Amino acid sequence: MNYPSKLIENAIEEIAKLPGIGKKSALRMALHLLKRDEKQTLRLAEALTAMRTQIRYCQQCHNIADADLCGICANTKRDVSLLCVVEDTRDVLAIENTAQYRGLYHVLGGIISPLEGIGPADLKIDSLVQRIEAHLGTTQAVQEVILGLSPTMEGDTTAFYLTKRLKPLGVKISTIARGIPIGGDLEYADEITLGRSIIGRVAYD
Amino acid sequence: MNYPSKLIENAIEEIAKLPGIGKKSALRMALHLLKRDEKQTLRLAEALTAMRTQIRYCQQCHNIADADLCGICANTKRDVSLLCVVEDTRDVLAIENTAQYRGLYHVLGGIISPLEGIGPADLKIDSLVQRIEAHLGTTQAVQEVILGLSPTMEGDTTAFYLTKRLKPLGVKISTIARGIPIGGDLEYADEITLGRSIIGRVAYD
Numbered sequence: 001m002n003y004p005s006k007l008i009e010n011a012i013e014e015i016a017k018l019p020g021i022g023k024k025s026a027l028r029m030a031l032h033l034l035k036r037d038e039k040q041t042l043r044l045a046e047a048l049t050a051m052r053t054q055i056r057y058c059q060q061c062h063n064i065a066d067a068d069l070c071g072i073c074a075n076t077k078r079d080v081s082l083l084c085v086v087e088d089t090r091d092v093l094a095i096e097n098t099a100q101y102r103g104l105y106h107v108l109g110g111i112i113s114p115l116e117g118i119g120p121a122d123l124k125i126d127s128l129v130q131r132i133e134a135h136l137g138t139t140q141a142v143q144e145v146i147l148g149l150s151p152t153m154e155g156d157t158t159a160f161y162l163t164k165r166l167k168p169l170g171v172k173i174s175t176i177a178r179g180i181p182i183g184g185d186l187e188y189a190d191e192i193t194l195g196r197s198i199i200g201r202v203a204y205d
Numbered sequence: 206m207n208y209p210s211k212l213i214e215n216a217i218e219e220i221a222k223l224p225g226i227g228k229k230s231a232l233r234m235a236l237h238l239l240k241r242d243e244k245q246t247l248r249l250a251e252a253l254t255a256m257r258t259q260i261r262y263c264q265q266c267h268n269i270a271d272a273d274l275c276g277i278c279a280n281t282k283r284d285v286s287l288l289c290v291v292e293d294t295r296d297v298l299a300i301e302n303t304a305q306y307r308g309l310y311h312v313l314g315g316i317i318s319p320l321e322g323i324g325p326a327d328l329k330i331d332s333l334v335q336r337i338e339a340h341l342g343t344t345q346a347v348q349e350v351i352l353g354l355s356p357t358m359e360g361d362t363t364a365f366y367l368t369k370r371l372k373p374l375g376v377k378i379s380t381i382a383r384g385i386p387i388g389g390d391l392e393y394a395d396e397i398t399l400g401r402s403i404i405g406r407v408a409y410d
């Protein structure tokens with residue numbers, strides 16, 4: 001496309017690099033910003049810059065944070081005996097939103113994926129093992145590690161590898177339940193999910 | 206949602222103000238930027254700031270521009286006797302993309318909409334009349350004004366008002382053709398479009 005201004009062309013090109021945004025949406029956003037108060041654009045630009053340059057990562061769980069420890073690790077009311085291992089920050093937010101979990105997290109920063117060249121060494125797995133080892137036998141000891149990984153091939157590979165590393169530490173290892181989603185219709189469930197939900201059936205109480 | 210960091214929360218709130226972006230997409234974009242090179246975020250922030258603070262509007266057609274005149278008005282190869290009146294920059298881009306038009310444009314900056322409180326005085330209509338008057342009788346005179354407005358109630362109202370203002374100047378006034386889209390199926394066209402395309406039938410040659 002032939003843009004009337006180099007300035008808008010640059011902005012559109014940079015906006016279109018965001019995930020899920022094409023050139024047409026980027027143009028729409030650029031024109032929207034041009035129509036609105038200049039302050040809105042400046043606030044957006046400043047918020048992005050501040051986020052990218054000032055953000056820190058929790059030294060304990062590797063979640064994004066404003067300080068050395070994230071808000072969850074710094075919260076003394078959380079149950080330190082429970083540790084949920086997740087792929088990234090989005091998963092932490094998703095689980096926090098359920099308000100069903102009071103333990104801590106460990107953010108791997110990715111998932112083992114040989115196709116994309118991501119191996120165990122690229123993830124925060126050594127840090128997880130050290131974190132558990134450091135408190136073994138103390139009152140702060142982790143009793144149970146919950147594998148909160150996606151039920152994909154990569155997720156299963158990562159879960160398998162983590163189990164191998166964590167077994168020697170003697171902690172209980174569990175995984176989030178897989179099955180038919182609440183409100184889901186049996187006849188529309190895919191065979192693999194339905195099959196697994198039958199194999200993994202639980203006592204009815 | 207409970208964000209682990211005030212910095213990311215601010216960024217998400219600002220991103221979510223963009224059209225078509227909700228909190229979930231904004232979170233996805235923020236995490237994407239955090240994963241990528243810091244330079245990408247800084248380039249985005251700078252491109253947005255530069256666009257918003259440095260952009261100018263063409264003194265002749267009111268399209269966005271980098272200088273006093275936009276690239277189209279400054280191009281001496283364009284046909285100055287043809288003037289296409291459009292609502293905003295997006296329409297200019299859409300028409301330019303067809304590569305079928307070699308005349309100039311006039312960007313109204315909106316459309317008459319009593320419901321939204323936008324009247325003729327809020328648009329660049331006086332400027333259009335003055336622009337045509339200024340060259341009347343010279344070699345630079347506008348011979349034809351094409352109304353490139355959307356076929357909506359507001360578009361029709363604006364076209365009606367423009368015709369009233371432009372008639373006294375003695376220029377030819379035309380409107381872009383309305384009818385069945387190329388590749389469209391007759392049976393799926395709405396009655397109004399089909400009805401108008403029969404009334405506005407053209408000689409077959």
